[in-house]
Amino acid sequence: MGEVKLLPPEVRKLIAAGEVIESPANVVKELVENSLDAQAQSIYVETLQGGKRLIEVRDNGRGILKEDLPKVILEGATSKIERAEDLFAVQTLGFRGEALSSIAKVSRLSLTSRHFSQDRGYQLIVQGGKAGPLREVAHPVGTTVAVEELFFNLPVRLKFLKGAKTERKYIAETVINYALAHPQVAFTLVQDGKTFFELKPASLEERILELFNLDYPPQRREAQSEIGRAEIFYYTNYRSNKFFIFLNGRPIFNRELQTYLKNKLGYKTLAVLRLEIPPYLVDVNVHPRKEEVRFLKPKKVLELIGCLFEREKAPLPPAEILKSPTEVDYLKPPRFEILGQVEETLIVAYRGGFVYFFDQHLLDEVVRFSLLGDETKACKRSIKAGQKLSKGEMEKLIRDWEALGQPPTCPHGRPIFYKIPVEEIFKKLGRS
Numbered sequence: 001m002g003e004v005k006l007l008p009p010e011v012r013k014l015i016a017a018g019e020v021i022e023s024p025a026n027v028v029k030e031l032v033e034n035s036l037d038a039q040a041q042s043i044y045v046e047t048l049q050g051g052k053r054l055i056e057v058r059d060n061g062r063g064i065l066k067e068d069l070p071k072v073i074l075e076g077a078t079s080k081i082e083r084a085e086d087l088f089a090v091q092t093l094g095f096r097g098e099a100l101s102s103i104a105k106v107s108r109l110s111l112t113s114r115h116f117s118q119d120r121g122y123q124l125i126v127q128g129g130k131a132g133p134l135r136e137v138a139h140p141v142g143t144t145v146a147v148e149e150l151f152f153n154l155p156v157r158l159k160f161l162k163g164a165k166t167e168r169k170y171i172a173e174t175v176i177n178y179a180l181a182h183p184q185v186a187f188t189l190v191q192d193g194k195t196f197f198e199l200k201p202a203s204l205e206e207r208i209l210e211l212f213n214l215d216y217p218p219q220r221r222e223a224q225s226e227i228g229r230a231e232i233f234y235y236t237n238y239r240s241n242k243f244f245i246f247l248n249g250r251p252i253f254n255r256e257l258q259t260y261l262k263n264k265l266g267y268k269t270l271a272v273l274r275l276e277i278p279p280y281l282v283d284v285n286v287h288p289r290k291e292e293v294r295f296l297k298p299k300k301v302l303e304l305i306g307c308l309f310e311r312e313k314a315p316l317p318p319a320e321i322l323k324s325p326t327e328v329d330y331l332k333p334p335r336f337e338i339l340g341q342v343e344e345t346l347i348v349a350y351r352g353g354f355v356y357f358f359d360q361h362l363l364d365e366v367v368r369f370s371l372l373g374d375e376t377k378a379c380k381r382s383i384k385a386g387q388k389l390s391k392g393e394m395e396k397l398i399r400d401w402e403a404l405g406q407p408p409t410c411p412h413g414r415p416i417f418y419k420i421p422v423e424e425i426f427k428k429l430g431r432s
């Protein structure tokens with residue numbers, strides 16, 4: 001069975017509607033988001049004529065299954081959410097299943113991918129939304145999307161595009177945004193044959209220094225509250241003003257927060273603010289291009305940011321506290337109830353109407369990877385399949401994974417869990 005499903009109409013109706021693709025930079029944004037969601041470690045973006053002639057994004061992420069390739073260009077096709085309630089805890093950048101279909105309708109698109117479980121790649125060419133046959137091609141694990149002649153069939157929208165130079169600038173700004181939001185990922189941007197940057201995996205501080213060509217470290221502050229954590233890097237008296245805000249790895253636009261930072265740090269500031277707030281306290285489904293989000297506790301978010309500037313020098317909280325925000329009742333997601341272990345390999349647990357099957361090795365591996373930053377070491381030190389676990393051990397594994405923001409896949413891109421709605425089991429048993 002494939003990984004991509006069509007969202008049912010009742011879920012599609014709930015998704016913020018509107019134009020997804022208005023410019024080449026919008027295409028770049030969507031494709032880069034897809035690469036990041038596919039856990040790519042390296043993303044290559046190339047464009048010609050400000051993206052009007054070509055936009056190509058290549059990644060080394062998990063890839064797309066052969067059988068899913070024809071599906072992903074359909075409206076509402078996604079592997080990221082399945083039902084309405086998933087919209088309240090979106091863990092990925094994408095969730096609407098709209099981007100590729102919107103792009104495919106207004107361009108000549110070629111989609112080439114090799115899934116990590118397959119030994120060959122496949123390619124699909126789509127012209128104005130109509131897909132040709134699937135072809136076998138050589139391709140490393142990962143995905144390449146090439147978008148040619150954007151809006152070839154929409155002359156009006158074509159007319160509204162800016163000159164190549166301006167579109168190039170918008171594209172560069174878009175890639176810079178994601179490169180800052182995900183410094184651990186390598187990014188390359190080539191426009192009209194010229195390499196703008198080639199960024200190696202780095203810490204956020206290193207990435208800021210490299211991207212903005214600075215040779216002295218930024219100021220840094222960090223804060224923690226019941227709602228989550230915030231970290232800011234900034235240079236005051238910078239030559240222009242740039243305020244980047246990232247929420248759970250997603251660049252967001254938020255006038256209130258921008259104004260707050262401008263007032264605090266002065267107009268001529270370069271600042272990168274990273275916020276981590278549990279996904280169920282954020283509504284990402286308020287803007288068709290996902291540029292804005294709604295905080296369910298906006299006051300608490302402002303308070304958290306206020307904490308950044310409370311003392312002259314904000315002390316760094318110990319690492320342990322950073323990972324698990326203070327537990328206040330209304331902030332708690334439903335708890336996992338451990339049901340048991342199967343074949344000393346799977347942890348079975350229940351939460352909010354779903355039965356989850358976790359791979360115990362991957363669960364441990366992803367947590368260790370976050371601490372060690374080294375895939376091989378993380379893998380070696382993790383709990384293996386075939387090890388009996390106590391209830392307490394299983395609870396701890398799941399708690400640590402939750403504290404990490406519940407990543408859906410391990411560093412290699414394998415899914416960490418599989419979940420079945422209890423409702424589905426009821427149906428199978430004739431009880432509905």
Ligand SMILES: Nc1ncnc2c1ncn2[C@@H]1O[C@H](COP(=O)(O)OP(=O)(O)OP(=O)(O)O)[C@@H](O)[C@H]1O
Pocket residue numbers: 003004030033034035038059061062063064072077078079080093094095096097098099100101142143
């Ligand atoms: N680079 C990629 N690597 C792996 N899978 C991909 C990639 N790009 C797209 N996909 C698959 O295609 C599906 C459709 O992508 P698309 O961008 O249209 O929707 P989405 O990301 O699910 O939601 P959104 O419309 O909000 O971006 C994804 O859910 C994912 O399964």
Ligand SMILES: [Mg+2]
Pocket residue numbers: 030033034093094095099100
């Ligand atoms: Mg997407």
